Amino acid sequence: DAGVTQSPTHLIKTRGQHVTLRCSPISGHKSVSWYQQVLGQGPQFIFQYYEKEERGRGNFPDRFSARQFPNYSSELNVNALLLGDSALYLCASSSVWDTEAFFGQGTRLTVV
Amino acid sequence: AQSVTQPDIHITVSEGASLELRCNYSYGATPYLFWYVQSPGQGLQLLLKYFSGDTLVQGIKGFEAEFKRSQSSFNLRKPSVHWSDAAEYFCAVVHASGGSYIPTFGRGTSLIVHP
Numbered sequence: 633d634a635g636v637t638q639s640p641t642h643l644i645k646t647r648g649q650h651v652t653l654r655c656s657p658i659s660g661h662k663s664v665s666w667y668q669q670v671l672g673q674g675p676q677f678i679f680q681y682y683e684k685e686e687r688g689r690g691n692f693p694d695r696f697s698a699r700q701f702p703n704y705s706s707e708l709n710v711n712a713l714l715l716g717d718s719a720l721y722l723c724a725s726s727s728v729w730d731t732e733a734f735f736g737q738g739t740r741l742t743v744v
Numbered sequence: 745a746q747s748v749t750q751p752d753i754h755i756t757v758s759e760g761a762s763l764e765l766r767c768n769y770s771y772g773a774t775p776y777l778f779w780y781v782q783s784p785g786q787g788l789q790l791l792l793k794y795f796s797g798d799t800l801v802q803g804i805k806g807f808e809a810e811f812k813r814s815q816s817s818f819n820l821r822k823p824s825v826h827w828s829d830a831a832e833y834f835c836a837v838v839h840a841s842g843g844s845y846i847p848t849f850g851r852g853t854s855l856i857v858h859p
Contacts, residue, residue: 665845667849672851673851673852674834677849732793733847735787735788737787
């Protein structure tokens with residue numbers, strides 16, 4: 633069975649640009665969460681979606697947004713990129729909204 | 745607000761020695777608690793979880809953790825470490841109620857294993 637898949641694996645963007653990261657959950661999972669992991673730190677929760685509805689939001693600016701599609705895949709969008717947005721962005725899926733999450737390998741975003 | 749403290753940034757052990765990684769949390773109600781492991785360049789893999797019931801939980805790869813409410817701790821243990829256990833370990837607490845889900849991770853403990 634395929635695990636959580638994220639695309640792209642690596643990305644380089646320029647300050648001020650916009651980026652879209654994609655995530656496909658494990659088959660049958662209806663919940664997707666997004667995390668930002670800065671080098672040397674633990675993951676920081678950004679969003680959780682369940683059945684296309686936002687269930688949780690972390691302490692991130694409005695430049696960060698996300699959505700979940702009918703097939704339960706998800707996109708994370710970041711506008712007006714800053715150097716500090718450089719990080720590993722992790723997506724996780726779970727069968728329902730309040731159980732353990734299974735993580736993808738992440739998208740490494742570098743902002744220059 | 746919930747928080748997680750992993751007081752040890754690095755832990756070095758010899759292969760075959762026992763291991764304990766510390767985790768303290770701050771949370772008003774009974775928490776959901778997790779330990780994850782992350783190898784370089786990889787996502788996180790769940791080692792074990794505590795929701796309720798027995799305070800000693802068994803996980804994969806020979807790991808176990810004990811929930812101690814009085815100490816607000818959820819320490820991870822392994823009786824004999826293998827070289828392949830070298831990785832970053834993260835403790836997490838989840839607030840899951842009222843339709844919301846807010847996880848908080850600690851900053852991680854890097855495990856170094858000497859032959």
